[in-house]
Amino acid sequence: MTALFNFQSLLLVLLLSICTATYAHYVFPGIIDRNKENYFVSPIWKAARVGERLSPYVSLACVVMAALTFMG
Numbered sequence: 001m002t003a004l005f006n007f008q009s010l011l012l013v014l015l016l017s018i019c020t021a022t023y024a025h026y027v028f029p030g031i032i033d034r035n036k037e038n039y040f041v042s043p044i045w046k047a048a049r050v051g052e053r054l055s056p057y058v059s060l061a062c063v064v065m066a067a068l069t070f071m072g
Contacts, residue, residue, distance in 0.1 A: 008065075008068070011061075011065065012065055012069075015058065015061055015062055015065055017047055018047045018048075018050055018051045018058055019051060019058065019062065020047075021044045021045075021047035021048040021051060022047070022048050022051030022052055022055070022058075024044065024048065025044075025045070025048035025051075025052070032044060032045050032048060033045070
């Protein structure tokens with residue numbers, strides 16, 4: 001089953017992509033900021049912005065998702 005048909009998997013993929021994009025922006029800020037108008041890099045830049053600005057909520061969501069994954 002793909003992540004599109006399972007809400008928990010879709011949420012997990014979304015959280016992991018936000019966390020990965022935020023880390024990539026932290027490590028390579030010039031590449032992502034320079035190419036933020038690019039078709040491929042634009043969603044990564046937007047996910048990095050969400051991860052930076054809402055970091056307490058994203059980290060809380062990651063902890064909750066980890067707990068749900070371990071329990072289920």
